[in-house]
Amino acid sequence: MAYLLAIESSCDDTSAAVLNDDLLLSNMIAGQKVHEIYGGVVPELASRAHLQNIVPVVDTALKTAGIDKRQLEAIAFTRGPGLLGSLLVGVSFAKAMALSLDIPLVEVNHLQAHVLSHFLRTPQYSHAPKFPFLCLLVSGGHTQILQVNAPDNFKVLGGTIDDAAGECIDKAAKIMGLPYPGGPVIDKLAQAGDGQRFRIAKPRIPALNYSFSGLKTSFLYLVRDGLKKDPDFITRNLNHLCASVQQAVVDCLLEKLVAACRQTGIHQVAIAGGVSANSLLRGQLERQASLHGWEAFIPPFSFTTDNAAMVGIAGYFKLQQKAFCPMSAVPYARS
Ligand code: KG4
Ligand code: ZN
Numbered sequence: 001m002a003y004l005l006a007i008e009s010s011c012d013d014t015s016a017a018v019l020n021d022d023l024l025l026s027n028m029i030a031g032q033k034v035h036e037i038y039g040g041v042v043p044e045l046a047s048r049a050h051l052q053n054i055v056p057v058v059d060t061a062l063k064t065a066g067i068d069k070r071q072l073e074a075i076a077f078t079r080g081p082g083l084l085g086s087l088l089v090g091v092s093f094a095k096a097m098a099l100s101l102d103i104p105l106v107e108v109n110h111l112q113a114h115v116l117s118h119f120l121r122t123p124q125y126s127h128a129p130k131f132p133f134l135c136l137l138v139s140g141g142h143t144q145i146l147q148v149n150a151p152d153n154f155k156v157l158g159g160t161i162d163d164a165a166g167e168c169i170d171k172a173a174k175i176m177g178l179p180y181p182g183g184p185v186i187d188k189l190a191q192a193g194d195g196q197r198f199r200i201a202k203p204r205i206p207a208l209n210y211s212f213s214g215l216k217t218s219f220l221y222l223v224r225d226g227l228k229k230d231p232d233f234i235t236r237n238l239n240h241l242c243a244s245v246q247q248a249v250v251d252c253l254l255e256k257l258v259a260a261c262r263q264t265g266i267h268q269v270a271i272a273g274g275v276s277a278n279s280l281l282r283g284q285l286e287r288q289a290s291l292h293g294w295e296a297f298i299p300p301f302s303f304t305t306d307n308a309a310m311v312g313i314a315g316y317f318k319l320q321q322k323a324f325c326p327m328s329a330v331p332y333a334r335s
Contacts, residue, residue, distance in 0.1 A: 001020060001021060002020070002021060002073040002074070002319060003018060003019070003020055003025075003065075003067055003071050003072050003073055004018070004019045004020075004072065004073060004074050004075070004076055004106075004312055004315055004316060004319060005017070005018055005058070005061070005062070005069075005072050005074075005075045005076070005097075005312075006018075006019065006075075006076040006077070006108075006308040006309070006311040006312030006315055007054075007058070007075065007076070007077045007078070007090045007093060007094050007308055007311065008077075008078045008090065008110075008113075008306055008307060008308040008310075008311045009050045009054070009077075009078065009082075009086050009087060009089050009090030009091075009093075010078045010080070010081070010082025010083065010086055010087055010090075010110045010306065011041060011046065011082055011083055011086060011140070011141075011306055012031070012032045012035055012041045012046045012049070012086070012306075013029050013030065013031055013032070013305070013306040013307070014029070014030045014032075014049070014050045014053035014054055014057050014089075014090075015027070015028060015029040015030070015057065015306065015307050015308035015309075015311075016028050016054075016057045016058040016060075016061035016062075016308050017061055017307065017308035017309040017311065017312045018061050018062060018064075018065035018067060018312070019309070019312040019313065019315075019316055020065075021316060022119060022120065022121050022313060022316050023121050023122070023123075024120050024121065024122045024309050024312065024313075025064070025065035025066070025067070026060075026061045026062075026064035026065040027061070027302065027307055027308060027309040028057050028060045028061045028064065028308075029057075029306075029307055029308070030049075030053040030056075030057050032045070032046060032049040032053075034049060035180060036179055036180055038180070039174050039179075039180045040170070040174075040180055041083070041180075043083045043084075043085055043086065044085065046083055046085065046086045047083070047085035047086050047088070047089055050086055050089035050090065051089055054089055054090070054093050058093070058097075061308070069097075069101060070101065072101060072103055073103060073319070074098075074103055074104045074105070074106055074315070074319050074324070075094045075097055075098045075101075075103065075104075075105055075106070076094075076105075076106040076107075076108050076311050076312055076314065076315025076316075076318070076319075077090050077091055077093075077094035077105065077106075077107065077108065077311065078090060078091075078108050078109075078110045078113065078311050079091060079107040079108065079109065079325075079329060079331050079332060080109065080110065080331050080332035080333060080334070080335065081109075081110055081111070081141070081332060081333055081334050081335040082110055082141075082331070082333065083333070084331060084333045087331035087332075087333075088331055091329070091330070091331045095327055098327075099327070104324040105324060105325050105326075105327070105329070106315040106318045106319055106323065106324060106325060107318075107325040107329055108311045108314040108315050108318070109314070109335065110306075110311075111137060111142055111144070111335060112154060112314055113310040113311045113313070113314040114137055114139065114272040114273045114310055115135045115137055115146060115148055115154070115270070115272050116151060116310060116313050116314045116317065117272055117299055117303040117307075117309065117310035117313060118135075118270050118272065118297050118299060119151075119313050119317075120303060120309055120310070120312075120313045122300075125300055127297060128297075129148075129268040129270050129295070129297045130268055131148065131149055131150055132147055132148060132149045132264075132266055132268070133147075133148050133266060133268035133269065133270055133297070134146070134147055134148070134157075134257070134260055134261060134264065134266050134268065134269050134270065135148055135269075135270040135271070135272055136253060136257050136269075136270070136271045136272070136276075137271075137272050137273045138164070138165045138166060138253060138271065138272075138273045138274070138275035138276055138281075139164060139166050139273035139274045139275060140164060140166035140167055140170060140181065140183075140274055140275075141164050141166070141167070142159070142160075142164050142273065143159060143160040143164045143165045143166075143210050143212070143253075144156055144157075144158065144159040144160075145157045145158045145159070145208050145256060145257060145260045147260075147264060147266065148270075151314070151317035152317065152318075152321075152323075157208045157260050157263075157264070158207055158208025158209045158210065158256060158260065159209060159210065160209065160210040160211060160212060161205065161209055161210070161211050162211050162212060162213040163211075163212040163213045163216060164212065165210070165212055165249050165252075165253060165275050166181075166183055166273070166274050166275045167212070168212035168213075168215060168216045168249060169182055169183045169186055169245070169246070169249060169275065170182040170183060171216050172186065172216060172219050172245045173185055173186055175219065175220055175223050176223065176234050176238065176241060176242070177234065181274075183274060183275060183277070183278065184277070185242075186242045186245065186246055187242075187246065187277070187278050187279055187280070189238055189239050189242040189243075190239065190242040190243040190246045190247075190280065191239075191279070192239040192243075193238075193239030193240040193241070193242050193243030193244070194239075194240050194243055194244075195243040195244055195246065195247030195280075196244070196247070197237070197240035197241075197243065197244055198222055198237075198240060198241060198244040199222075199244075200215060200218050200219055200222065200244055200245060200248040201214060201215065201218040202215060202248055202251065202252055203215060203252070208256050208259060208260050208263070209256075210252060210253070210256060212249070212252070215245075215248055215249065215252070219245050219248075222241075223241070246278070246280055247280065250278065250280045250281045250284055253275075253281060254281075254284055254285070254288060257269065257285075257288070258288060258292070261292065261294060267292070267293060267294040267295060268294070268295050268297070269285070269288075269289065269294045269295070269296055269297065270296075270297035270298075270299075271285055271296075271297070271298060271299070272299060272304070273304065274304055274305040274306070275304075276298070276299060276304045277301055277304040277305060282298050285298060286298070
């Protein structure tokens with residue numbers, strides 16, 4: 001039995017979690033509203049907000065877990081990839097706290113943490129895939145299909161050659177004048193729309209790779225041409241526009257995932273990352289799973305977007321191996 005504190009600060013969420021082995025005791029997340037008016041994350045503002053949030057977020061995580069900081073056995077932190085200034089806040093805080101408590105540090109890769117979130121246990125939830133499994137990792141910064149052979153053995157089968165799926169959805173939202181982040185807003189508005197109403201060109205990319213920049217441009221032209229004919233084109237068609245762009249992105253994502261399953265013969269299939277909160281993607285994955293006889297792993301909503309619980313479970317696997325990291329570790333922006 002070991003208590004672990006985990007810290008996540010790679011982008012615009014300051015988060016701290018406490019785990020007892022693989023059992024999640026608390027997971028606090030402080031989002032940053034400051035970016036909304038800019039239509040995207042402003043790195044300098046993100047670092048400043050992390051500085052303001054980190055102490056109360058860690059304090060609340062410990063209190064909610066009902067433990068004292070002196071009971072901690074180790075501290076896990078996101079070392080990268082992410083925004084350097086944001087990462088620096090979490091990394092420096094983790095180092096200072098580990099030093100003052102005289103306990104070891106565990107470094108975690110943010111992308112691996114998203115994937116390993118499936119191994120988190122809560123009193124209400126436990127549904128972990130068996131190795132090897134496939135994971136479609138879809139977030140604002142990444143879109144990859146991974147073959148996960150073990151907690152520390154990931155093989156990238158394919159990935160985006162340009163924009164990430166979340167980035168594409170966020171940009172589509174911006175084109176329609178919707179707030180940032182666009183993903184949850186588009187998801188909600190799409191519920192009342194017809195996903196087949198507008199044709200959006202889908203890319204043809206070889207192997208298990210993705211491309212979303214052409215899809216985004218096709219959507220931009222659709223809206224631009226619509227506005228030329230009708231200045232109220234967006235407001236009149238908002239639900240259908242949201243449903244159509246969401247449908248196009250989800251179709252692309254699933255097409256390659258089906259191909260990856262066929263290619264590898266692996267039928268344990270997971271999704272992870274912020275875009276895995278999308279209701280169409282979740283529903284379509286279930287559909288494909290029952291069609292092809294896969295077992296699908298869909299994370300609870302609280303583990304989809306950035307959170308420290310996933311950093312904690314990735315740290316837990318490393319802690320078992322006693323894979324500690326030195327005090328000299330510095331954050332990295334790219335994986
Ligand atoms: O994993 P995440 O929190 O941060 C990164 O590591 O990037 O993912 C954020 C992304 C954003 O692009 C956001 O719009 C998207 O996840 N997202 C969604 C939904 N919720 C969040 N996209 C589609 N549907 C959603 N419900
Ligand atoms: Zn993320």
